[in-house]
Amino acid sequence: MKFLRHGSWKYPINNVQSSLQGGLEVVTHVESSHKEQTCLYDGVELEALPHIQTLKNFPKEELFANVVMVRFDSNILLGEKLDWSSQSASKALYTIKYLHKSGAKVILVSSWKRKKNSELLAAEAVADILSSVLQHKVVALRCISCDMPVKGEDLQKADIFLLENLSDYKEEVSNCSKFAELLSSEVDIFVNDSFSQSHKVLASTVGVARFCYASMAGFLFEESLHQLKKTAKTNKKPYIAIIGGGNLNNKAAAIEFLASRCDALVFVGLMSFQIMHALGHSVPTNLLEREAHKTALDIVQFAHEKHVLISYPEDFWCVNQHLPKQMGVFPAHGVLDGWLPVDLGPKSLDEINSLVTNSKRVIWIGPVKFKSYSPYTGGTSKLAQMLYKQSQCDCEVTIVGSMAHEIAKNESGSVSSFNMLENASAVWEFLKGQKLPGVVALDRAYPFEIDWNVAYCDPSRPLVVDIGSGNGLFIMGMARKRKDLNFLGLEINGKLVRRCLDSVHQSGITNGYFIETNATSTFRSIVSSYPGELVLASIQCPNPDFNKPEHRWRMLQRSLIEAVADLLASKGKVFLQSDVEEVAMRMKELFLKYGKGKLCLSHDHHNVRANGNTWLEENPYGIRSDWEQHVLDRGAPILFIEKLSVIVAMIDSFLEVQSSTVMKIALPDNIWKQLQHTLMIAGHAKYVRREENTNFPEDLTESTFPNETQEELSQSTALPHPTSDVDDDIFAEARKSGLDIRYSIVSDGFPLGFDRSLNHDQFFEGVLHVMSAHIDELVANTFKQSPPPTCLIADTFYVWSSMISNKYNLVNVSFWTEPALVFTLYYHLDLLRANGHFACTENRKDIIDYIPGVRAIEPKDMMSYLQASDISTVVHRIIFKAFEDVKKADFIICNTVEELEHETISALQEKQPTYAIGPIFPTGFTKSVVATSLWSESDCTQWLDTKPHGSVLYVSFGSYAHVSKIEIAEVANGLLLSGKQNKWDKVAEKIHHVIGGKSNDDDELRKNIKEVKRKLENALSAVGSSEKNFNQFIRDMEMKSKKKRASAMCCEVDNVVQSVQTVIYLFLAAIYNKLPSSS
Structure with missing residues (x-):
């Protein structure tokens, strides 16, 4: 090999003063000019490879x-x-x-x-x-x-x-x-x-x-990307670059980059001939790249200035062009005419081996070949062998390119010893300082670790963040006004950030700080690392870029909104303002749309006034941003959006667990009115529904689940069901055995004032996407208690129960609250779809007889959700997801009786363990308030009471009216002509006959109803099928739980009582009342 380096004597190379000296000592001296160049390339590296969002760090x-x-x-x-x-x-x-x-x-x-x-x-x-x-x-x-x-x-x-x-x-x-x-x-x-x-x-x-x-x-x-960044690092020396391939002109910038980083450049491919030619050696013209001579000279000059060693082959294996089977070894300067270099010679390989033996980092990029195609890979194999050997000696080896990757794998038997980058093109582009489009297109993440102790004197204080802080007037003004809070400005303009930091330092503010960043993509990574709570996020007068169509405005993106909603503390707030009404409205709509149900408009009349258009008339904080001041100076209006407030945690300060045996939540009346749903979690595998009582407001008796930050309501001793009459406690018998029954309240992801009845689509979206995180947190908290849970029983429409069960190694039980026939139709949606019966609006007369366990039904008898043409609704998506998820359950329990649906249950049991344990309802169920309308009965009667006597017309003739369209039109026209307010109600004729018709013991329908009643009573008896099935379910659940715990090396539970004691049961009455039912 020949080396060009700083040495003891000089010789001219095309007017370039260089030096030649034998030996393989690697240059380690780096001058200050080299350091300056390194900093320059560091800047290029950071620009070409920005810090991006990764799946690993995404929630x-x-x-x-x-x-x-x-x-x-x-x-x-x-x-x-x-x-x-x-x-x-x-x-x-x-x-x-x-x-x-x-x-x-x-x-x-x-x-x-x-x-x-x-x-x-x-x-x-x-x-x-x-x-x-x-x-x-x-x-x-x-x-x-x-x-x-x-x-x-x-x-x-x-x-x-x-x-x-x-x-x-x-x-x-x-x-x-x-x-x-x-x-x-x-x-x-x-x-x-x-x-x-x-x-x-x-x-x-x-x-x-x-x-x-x-x-x-x-x-x-x-x-x-991580491996690519390593190529630019200089923390391990000596650093050797082995460069193969050709096309020197196109790769010159990349080679100079390597020269700025490495201690030696070793050329082993076609480019080596260009370097040899630049150094004055005779090279056959057919091996030279056109118009690359000056480029080669520049590289030699650059390497000399950087004191970087250049190495090129000293000998080659060559093949006779006329006799292809004849090969020989020739020195690099003595290749005979008619012979063509095809591989590295033995001396060249020995010299490379001597060089890399002393190295701590090696990058090999480009193939070892000297023409476009060569079957000779002996040099490549030997190079791979020596690099593998070196990789075992604390040397970091990076191999770039698919050919080198294959050779390295074959020679070492594994590539785990190397850092592998299989596509050389992307690496060459990076080394040239070019931005990689596929990298730049991804979201950014903040690249540095923030020392909050340096930023603030007390980083435990609550945090206020201003997104797009501009000149920092708002942050610095608030920091002076509120010493009990810390303030952070996020701004993309680096000059403004540096100016703000100077002002903070000069004014002695210790609770204000600024960071240069694009907050749209870095907000989550920055704020999530802050040790205190985020109590306020403000976005003031963003630039929507009116040169683009409205739908292309990018001033507020979903990822930022979701990050803000996730990180805001309880009672936290979002403050939005703009001098452009369209922008202000857009910001408000986007926050409400993507705020995951955690945000809603908050009226705070104690501090500020709002006008009739819901805009705040003044800045609620008394400190103006620089743009707000600019707008007001020119006499234009500024629009303040009513604060978006995370009010889902308003009740935590009112929570009170009494010392008596009955839990009591003491809340003001106005708070109770906002609480419409609670999630009830209990430790018994029976269907539970809260009954009317004096200790809980009626608002909480209808359905299940609200406050996000309310602590789990539990006591270490068994608590009776919270009713006014202890005899009505549905857990009375269970408690006698010593079971620990607990209730917990968690959030459904929506604010307290959110009306789930009127906004059920949005509510179901929350169930589908948001609620799982709150349940996950609850389950995680129960593991801190003793004993930890072993089983999760969840309503089938909880679409994520298998995910949570798998995460915590729980037995997963799906609880279906309707007849098994309905379940099996949803379960076999694939068959309905394949046979054209799903989402079919035609009046088909054929019979559905291909569903396992279903003898035959007509298409018109299927649930309406299976007949609807639009299957993109959120309810359909819940159904689809629920019946994908239920197939992952360990057990299925159905609110039905085996005698009524024996064939259906048997068919389901062939798929999964299924138990008919119904009918399930607590004592006093008939007294419960089961929602049958969007409005409660009290609301309806109150509305009627406000109307004059005789002013409301009530029409009732069946839910499925057996009348002609002409007759219906006639009735409708009569109602319109009456000029009266009216209510239209329909009850099926057959149902009316049974309920309100003449009594006739011989009536077939009445006989059937009595027979069903008898079977239900028998099933619930001590020796009935449901009682037996339930006991078998408990035994099977216990056995499954033991197996899961054994596999997880956990302690086993020895009896049924303890197994039931650690069951988590999720019941969602809101979905039970609103999702498709058999009726």
Whole structure:
């Protein structure tokens, strides 16, 4: 090998003063100019590789029930033979499995070139391959070729999907906006896990990001980025770069970057001939790159200035061009005519080995070859062997490129000893200082760790954050006014931030601080690291960029709103203002839309006044922002939105557990009126419904669940059911055995004033997406108690019970509160869909006789939700998700009687352990208030009382009216002509006959009803089927619990009483009353 370096004597190389000296000592001296250049390249590195949001750091609960698109690397997952030992393969698989386990719907997208019979594999074939690899069913979706977006109902078929091959579409390479929008239809979150394509501008890596509310790196992408950043680090010396391949002109900037970082550049490919030529050696012209001579000279000059050693091959294996089988070794300066270099010679390899032996970091990028194609890989293999040996001696080795990756794997038997980057193109672009489009398209995260003890004198104080703080007038004014709080300004303009920090330092403010960042993507990572509570977030006068259409305004994005909602403390507030009404309204609407039900408009008339248009007439804090002052100085109005307040935690200061045996919550009357739902959690596997009582307001007797921050209501001793009459305690018998029955109240994710009856779609969205986090927290807290829970019994429409059960290793029991027939129809939606009976609005006369356990029913007799044409509603999505989730349950219990539905129950038992344990209702159920209308009976009677006598017309003729349309129209016209307020109610004729008709013991319908009553009474007797089934369920549940605890190396429970004692039971009456029912 020949080396160019600073040494003892000089010689001229094309007017460049250099030095030549034998030996392999590595230069370690770095001058100050080198340090300056390093800083420059550090700046390039930070710009080219911004700190991005990653799947690992994204809140896992935010993935649940969201649709996530994953751009995967087909070269890794669809290779001829998947290398399970490869870190790349394991991380690529882990990304998909992690999303699936988190409860997300996953859409996979990629391009592939793997062929079968000279044709690209169809999406269905690739889906089968991925199903085998992932051990989860992958379903191919054909929407791109049809130019049809993915629909919500399409995503109910499975959990993981695959779109068509992007290689077939030119719009992918051109980053067509419409194509990217089509790809991302129905998608909430984008995960890029194909780092090998990050140097390209593709619709599937760049375009889709603008249509998803969050875009982040998968585990493979993150690891590849981590390895790439290592190439720019200089913390391990000596650092050697082994450079192969050709195209010197295109890679000159990258090589100079390596020269600024490394101690030696070792050329082993076609580029070595350019370097040799620049150093004055004779090189055959057919081995030189056109117009690259000056570039090579510049590299030599740059390396000399940086005191970087340059190495090139000293000898080659050559092949006779006329006799291809004849080979020989020639010195680099003595290759004979008619001979062509094809591989590194033995001396060259010895010199490389001597060089890397002394190194602590090595990067090998580019192939060891000297023409476009060469079957000779002996030099590559030996190089891989020596690098593997060095990697075992505390040397960090990075190998870049697919060819080098394959050789290294074959020679070492594993690639785990190396840092691997399989796509060289992306690495070359980074080394050239170019931004990688696939990286830049992802959301940002704050790259630095903040020392809050330096920022504030007391970082435990509550925090106020101003997003887009500008000149900092609001933050600094508030910091002077409120010494008990800390104030943080987040601003993207670095000059303004530096000016604000100077002002903070000069004025001696110790509770104010500013950070230069784009808060839209970094708010969560910054504020979540703060040790105190976030009590106020303000956004004042953002710039909507009116040069863009209104729908493209980007001043407030969903990811920021969700982060604010997640991090705000109880009683925390959001303050919004703008001088543009459209912007103010948009901000308010977006916060209410994406605030996860935690935010609502709060009136605070004690401090500020609001006008008739719901705008605050003045700034409630008395401190103006710089833009607010600017607007007022020019005489324009400023619009203050009424504070959005996290009021879901208002009652925590009023909570009081009395010392008596009955729990009591002491709250003001105005607070009680806001509490409409509570979640009741009890320790017994019986259907529980709270009855009317004097200690709990009537508002709480109807359904289940509200306050987010209220502590779990429990006592260490058994507490009777909170009723006015102890004899009515439904747990009386259970308590005699010593069972510890507890109630807990958690949030459904909505504020106290939210009307769930009138806003049931929004309520169900919360059940689907939000409530699981609160239940998860509750379950986590119960594990701190003794004994810890062992079983979770949840209403079937809790769509996330299996996720929580799996997380905490609990027995998962799904509780179905309706007839088994209804359950089995939902359970077999796939069969109904396959036979065309699902979402069919035609008046079909055929019979449904293909459902296991169902003899025959007519399509018109199915539940209305199965006949509706629009199946994209939130209720349908809950149904779909619930009956995907129920198939993961350990047991199913049904509120039915085996004698009434024997065939149906038997068919279900063949699928999963199923028990008929009904009818289940507590004593006094007939006295309970079961919601049958949007309005309570008291509301209806009060409304009637306000009307004059004879002014309201009441019409009743059956829920399913057996009259003609003409007759109905005649009645309707009569009502209209009456000029009276009216109420239209219909009761089925047959029901009227049974309830209000003449008594006739021989009536067949009455006989049937009496027979049903007799079977129900028998089932509930001491020797009845329901009693036996319930006891068997308890035994099976105990056995299952023991197995789970044994597998988790937990203590076993020895008797049934203890097993029941640690059951968590979730009951959701609101869903029970509003989701589809058999009636």
